[in-house]
Amino acid sequence: MKWEAKIIKHKGEKRIAVFFEKNTDLISRIKKVEGSRWSQSNGFWHVPNTVENQIRFKITVSLPSAEGIEAIEKFKQYLRSKRYSESTITTYSEALKSFFTFFNSKSINLITNEDIICYNNDYVLKNKLSASYQNQVVNAVKLYFKTIRDTMIEVEKIHRPKRAKVLPNVLSKEEVKKILDAHSNLKHKAMLSMIYSCGLRRSELLNLKFSDIDSKRNIVIIRQSKGKKDRITPLSAKILDLLRRYYKEYSPKTYLFEGQEKNTQYSARSLEEVLKKSVKLASINKPVTLHWLRHSYATHLLESGTDLRYIQELLGHNSSKTTEIYTHVSTKNIQQIKSPFDDL
Structure with a gap:
């Protein structure tokens, strides 16, 4: 064969x-x-x-030197001791692996700042890799050499690529309603509705437990999210009614939304398929992702007059600068501007 x-x-x-x-x-x-x-x-x-x-599958790829492999393992141990999430550990260690693979014939303690520039030009740019990927490698390299190893590298002189200023993708309220109403399946409708109504990340929805829904105080408790922070978000009466109907039909045991077997999380891949089907049923010809619903939640809050500081808290952003990007996609004030074309 x-x-x-x-x-x-x-x-x-x-x-x-x-x-x-x-x-x-x-x-x-x-x-x-x-x-x-x-x-x-x-x-x-x-x-x-x-x-x-x-x-x-017998694929031959370049690997770091034995010294590089050992260094990556030490780096992983450091990240785990600092309680970084497993996804962050994977991202950082894979980025460092790429860097050490490029220099697999050079001792790590001889790597200099000039070598980093060489890596960016001869690997990142040559292979047309994104600025975000380059930034991941820079983060990993800086953290490794700052915490794990004495080296010839001057960490503070490592430069980052300029970030592209990309606006978040936002749906109109009418489009969101079409997507949420597209599914006749109560469970699917409830999952997508929770993401939009509470501005949740995908992982935050999947990690929710029924005990995190506080119906007396009308809040949702989002535990140990990005940055290992807890936060709360308002729970509307409308979504609470939907969750009660969902609970009556499905009776989840541990997680708010469970997979085929009780006490198991609903899978991220299946959730993405649920959205994909909803978008298709709603006849919306846009590459909608689950994060678009979170972006739309924040933008619609801003357009309804909610203070940016509260939106920052609701989304769990560390910096207000992250939240301020929604001011660039809000159309509330822009729509009031009269074009000079109208006076021609």
């Missing part, structure tokens, strides 16, 4: 694509690989780009 595998970028994520003639045995085997998916549009199976899968 012949097959071929290579690393690809699929929907912004590095994956391993596996190509082969249709074969029931190979299909059965690849289905057993955790995280495997079939791409209908591309006509191939793809799996997570992990070292284990690279070995499984």
Whole structure:
């Protein structure tokens, strides 16, 4: 049975694509690989780009030196001791791995600031990688050399790429209503409605437990979210009524929204599919993501006159500058400006 595998970028994520003639045995085997998916549009199976899968599918890739691998493990231990989230640890360690792989023939304590500029030019820019990826590597490199190792690098002189000023994507209230009303499934409607009505991140919704809904005080308690902070957000009477109807029908045991089995979290992938179906049913031709609902919540609050400081608290932003971006997409004041074209 012949097959071929290579690393690809699929929907912004590095994956391993596996190509082969249709074969029931190979299909059965690849289905057993955790995280495997079939791409209908591309006509191939793809799996997570992990070292284990690279070995499984015989993909040869450059790796850090033995010194680099040891350094990355020490870095992970440091991050865990500081109680960084596992997703942040993965992001930082993968970024550092990319950097050390580029310099796998050079001792780490000999790496200089000039080498970092070389990495940015000869790897990041040459491979047309994003500024956000470059920024991740800079963050990881600065933290590693600042905390783990004495080096020739002057940490404070490491420069960051200029960030692109991208406005958040926002839906109108009419579009949000269409999306939320598109599903006849009560559970799906309740999940999407909670994200919009409380301005939740995807992980925040999936981590919610029924005990986090305080119906007496009309609040939702969001525990240990980004930055390991707790916060509260208002719970509208309308969403509370929807949650009561949902609870009566589904009776979740641990999490507010559970998967097929009781006491298990609803999966992030399934939630994304729920939104995708809702957008299609609502006949909205925009690449809507779950985060668009959070952006729309913040913008609609601002347009209704809510103070920016309260919106910052509701969203769980550390800096007011993060929240201020919504002033650039709010149309409340812009719509009142009369175009000089009207006077022609």
